[in-house]
Ligand SMILES: Nc1ncnc2c1ncn2[C@@H]1O[C@H](COP(=O)(O)OP(=O)(O)OP(=O)(O)O)[C@@H](O)[C@H]1O
């Protein structure tokens with residue numbers, strides 16, 4: 001990234017290497033299935049959200065860790081090729097990088113087997129200075145809990161907005177949630193809170209976030225704003241090739257909306273469009289749209305419904 005461009009968003013958390021295979025048949029136990037296509041590409045919740053923002057034209061920085069292995073080299077290269085600043089992406093000596101095996105069926109459904117690797121992100125000594133510079137939003141995924149809490153606390157002390165992508169409710173997360181301004185969680189996370197999603201929204205709101213959204217795959221999303229109003233955003237209808245990374249891309253689109261100062265419904269609609277467009281090709285990142293594509297898509301959708 002050129003020195004003159006200051007990042008607006010910093011991501012702290014996971015970046016991984018996805019090994020994706022498209023298959024028309026899932027094997028029984030002890031059987032085999034041939035893959036129709038194979039793709040190796042960077043992934044991970046924070047990594048792919050930052051790539052989304054970068055494609056939308058927002059300067060971003062990744063803070064995380066990879067191992068000193070071949071996967072780590074490819075993860076870094078994938079981020080750099082997308083214009084993500086990797087100055088604070090540490091390479092941990094002797095450690096392994098996060099990796100995922102992903103199978104995708106003919107309807108775009110994905111199954112993920114992943115290993116977190118042994119490289120763990122740590123908050124860099126200069127983090128406060130980086131946040132003080134030009135950062136407006138800190139995006140987190142919470143897997144490495146203690147470091148994530150430390151990063152969120154620092155953001156809070158500097159009035160940097162915090163966004164959390166929470167996929168699984170893990171022990172200790174109740175210490176992180178009060179430090180979050182925008183909580184955008186998976187259906188799994190919400191149901192671990194309460195199986196009634198309206199109740200889950202209310203319980204999560206009690207931690208103090210300004211806005212909470214539960215993403216529900218092809219059923220869209222359910223949100224609650226500061227004033228306690230709830231609303232649904234249907235998913236856009238697409239013939240999905242691959243839904244890998246839909247949640248990550250949704251977060252990137254959501255953060256873009258926050259940067260514009262849009263109302264929550266507009267932000268969530270934009271995020272949904274980014275995620276829907278993402279499904280057009282194999283890979284979490286392949287079909288992430290540029291800003292103009294999202295704008296055209298949303299305009300077409302509006303015209304169709306009028
Ligand atoms: N089949 C689909 N068609 C259209 N939009 C989709 C589809 N699947 C997901 N989306 C969009 O992406 C958003 C996020 O998807 P989802 O809820 O599956 O994320 P997630 O559970 O966090 O999964 P992951 O992070 O692994 O992608 C949904 O709210 C929806 O807007």
Ligand SMILES: [Mg+2]
Nearest residue numbers: 167186247248
């Ligand atoms: Mg997710």
